[in-house]
Amino acid sequence: MNREQLYANILRKQSFLCVGLDTDVRKLPQCLVERQEKEEGFDAIFEFNKAIIDATAEYCIAYKPNLAFYEAQGVKGWMAFERTVKYIRESYPDQFIIADAKRGDIGNTSKLYARTFFEEMDVDAVTVAPYMGEDSVTPFLGYEGKWVILLALTSNKGSMDFQRSPLLTTPKGEKPNADGGQMELTGERLFERVIKRSQEWTRDSSPSGEAGRGLDALMYVVGATQGRTFEDIRKIAPDHFLLVPGIGAQGGSLEEVCRYGMNSQCGLIVNSSRAIIYADSTERFAEVAGEKAREVQQHMAALL
Amino acid sequence: MNREQLYANILRKQSFLCVGLDTDVRKLPQCLVERQEKEEGFDAIFEFNKAIIDATAEYCIAYKPNLAFYEAQGVKGWMAFERTVKYIRESYPDQFIIADAKRGDIGNTSKLYARTFFEEMDVDAVTVAPYMGEDSVTPFLGYEGKWVILLALTSNKGSMDFQRSPLLTTPKGEKPNADGGQMELTGERLFERVIKRSQEWTRDSSPSGEAGRGLDALMYVVGATQGRTFEDIRKIAPDHFLLVPGIGAQGGSLEEVCRYGMNSQCGLIVNSSRAIIYADSTERFAEVAGEKAREVQQHMAALL
Numbered sequence: 001m002n003r004e005q006l007y008a009n010i011l012r013k014q015s016f017l018c019v020g021l022d023t024d025v026r027k028l029p030q031c032l033v034e035r036q037e038k039e040e041g042f043d044a045i046f047e048f049n050k051a052i053i054d055a056t057a058e059y060c061i062a063y064k065p066n067l068a069f070y071e072a073q074g075v076k077g078w079m080a081f082e083r084t085v086k087y088i089r090e091s092y093p094d095q096f097i098i099a100d101a102k103r104g105d106i107g108n109t110s111k112l113y114a115r116t117f118f119e120e121m122d123v124d125a126v127t128v129a130p131y132m133g134e135d136s137v138t139p140f141l142g143y144e145g146k147w148v149i150l151l152a153l154t155s156n157k158g159s160m161d162f163q164r165s166p167l168l169t170t171p172k173g174e175k176p177n178a179d180g181g182q183m184e185l186t187g188e189r190l191f192e193r194v195i196k197r198s199q200e201w202t203r204d205s206s207p208s209g210e211a212g213r214g215l216d217a218l219m220y221v222v223g224a225t226q227g228r229t230f231e232d233i234r235k236i237a238p239d240h241f242l243l244v245p246g247i248g249a250q251g252g253s254l255e256e257v258c259r260y261g262m263n264s265q266c267g268l269i270v271n272s273s274r275a276i277i278y279a280d281s282t283e284r285f286a287e288v289a290g291e292k293a294r295e296v297q298q299h300m301a302a303l304l
Numbered sequence: 305m306n307r308e309q310l311y312a313n314i315l316r317k318q319s320f321l322c323v324g325l326d327t328d329v330r331k332l333p334q335c336l337v338e339r340q341e342k343e344e345g346f347d348a349i350f351e352f353n354k355a356i357i358d359a360t361a362e363y364c365i366a367y368k369p370n371l372a373f374y375e376a377q378g379v380k381g382w383m384a385f386e387r388t389v390k391y392i393r394e395s396y397p398d399q400f401i402i403a404d405a406k407r408g409d410i411g412n413t414s415k416l417y418a419r420t421f422f423e424e425m426d427v428d429a430v431t432v433a434p435y436m437g438e439d440s441v442t443p444f445l446g447y448e449g450k451w452v453i454l455l456a457l458t459s460n461k462g463s464m465d466f467q468r469s470p471l472l473t474t475p476k477g478e479k480p481n482a483d484g485g486q487m488e489l490t491g492e493r494l495f496e497r498v499i500k501r502s503q504e505w506t507r508d509s510s511p512s513g514e515a516g517r518g519l520d521a522l523m524y525v526v527g528a529t530q531g532r533t534f535e536d537i538r539k540i541a542p543d544h545f546l547l548v549p550g551i552g553a554q555g556g557s558l559e560e561v562c563r564y565g566m567n568s569q570c571g572l573i574v575n576s577s578r579a580i581i582y583a584d585s586t587e588r589f590a591e592v593a594g595e596k597a598r599e600v601q602q603h604m605a606a607l608l
Contacts (some may be wrong), residue, residue: 133462
């Protein structure tokens with residue numbers, strides 16, 4: 001899916017909601033757990049997802065299964081993950097599917113991950129961690145219509161530990177002299193450098209293949225809890241889509257995210273997981289999830 | 305496994321070799337591929353690992369399956385991974401098992417990963433990416449006898465992009481003033497801050513539970529290609545074990561790693577993957593892998 005298609009979906013549905021399928025086996029409604037115990041071959045994780053998807057697809061433009069929740073169930077979880085992706089792909093082909101995997105490894109290994117997610121699973125996007133640098137990210141960038149969503153400034157408390165650290169610049173990336181003589185004081189923070197430098201890793205589609213900004217290949221994760229920092233991010237990535245987790249359970253505000261982060265083509269995919277999928281734990285769980293998703297969608301329609 | 309046991313194994317075997325089980329389905333010996341085609345239920349990935357393990361166990365103290373290679377095979381790969389871990393655990397209980405997963409997510413999700421790897425899989429250690437900070441790492445630190453191996457300075461070219469970036473320090477982690485007035489020029493690089501700060505995240509085992517250095521809970525990944533930077537790392541982590549990938553195919557030198565990185569209790573686990581497991585692709589693949597592992601072990605014995 002390219003940027004224009006994504007934006008067209010947002011306009012048509014008046015929504016930029018992503019539903020996070022963080023399906024925790026310990027939080028499944030009792031009714032599904034009981035069926036799984038009775039019926040052989042009944043996969044409660046997949047059936048939960050399917051019901052949630054059917055109830056929310058009208059109100060969202062993306063789904064984001066977080067791999068951790070599936071891997072926690074081992075082989076069974078992987079099967080549920082694969083079935084979920086296949087179900088979305090076949091039943092709701094206009095949905096954007098994000099594998100929230102936060103991968104990042106040396107080049108050869110990242111190539112394998114890219115192949116797994118983009119060829120085997122056929123998801124639209126994978127979240128990738130930037131710590132290991134260019135060759136850990138670029139293998140994900142070679143797929144037409146597929147996206148890397150790079151961790152930039154996350155929604156958790158630990159985002160203060162390294163992501164916001166201000167950097168020195170050195171002419172050749174050398175270690176600075178003890179007196180700092182060679183240094184420039186830029187105050188650029190790590191997440192800003194990640195955003196700037198990663199834009200150099202993409203190639204535009206012109207015959208010369210010059211470095212481009214990757215508007216059709218690259219998004220950034222920016223947590224909803226980051227408030228006005230969205231303004232700083234828009235200075236260096238005015239046109240990129242941002243994937244925004246952290247509204248709802250983590251305390252981020254949708255209005256604030258839109259006020260500081262929205263651009264002329266929306267430029268936001270806002271994720272909500274727990275507040276939607278666990279809104280109710282009775283047999284009405286899917287229905288209530290649909291209602292919650294609809295509430296967020298209407299809020300978003302007003303903000304668009 | 306604690307640090308003393310690990311060191312005892314190193315002394316007894318005169319080896320600090322970790323064999324990387326980066327089992328790529330496209331590189332399997334033809335003989336295994338053919339058997340898989342003929343025999344129902346024959347799992348070529350697991351059988352490859354089993355043969356490699358049987359041939360090398362005498363010469364190494366650890367195994368490191370890289371999850372990417374297993375995930376690339378979907379459900380089948382996960383089954384092979386689980387069987388491999390179980391096989392090592394049961395047949396060679398003194399081996400240290402590292403799940404090379406490079407995970408790192410918000411607290412709740414990291415908790416799930418920790419549970420998966422330490423409770424379900426029962427591996428000894430997991431590699432973790434530091435970008436998301438404290439709450440993405442600490443959930444892995446609560447397991448007695450289990451280890452976090454934090455990415456610090458990796459072996460790939462992209463380690464230059466962010467890990468070696470020199471940082472400014474600010475009194476309260478604030479953004480610096482434009483004139484840099486509040487700043488101190490420390491020249492501390494990102495990987496150094498990762499190593500220093502992560503030592504504050506562990507608690508010692510005294511009743512007061514004060515911040516400790518995590519010598520029995522925390523190791524660091526430092527690529528064999530990083531040469532004399534090992535000296536800088538030993539200044540801030542003199543006693544920690546380092547997991548060192550990158551000798552062999554990636555070009556790192558074992559002598560150099562030992563010269564600059566070894567401490568009084570060895571303090572090194574040096575990984576080799578391709579150079580051992582793919583040394584031969586005929587029916588003799590396991591035998592040759594054993595010979596290669598033995599060569600490395602003898603080299604290590606001389607360096608100990």
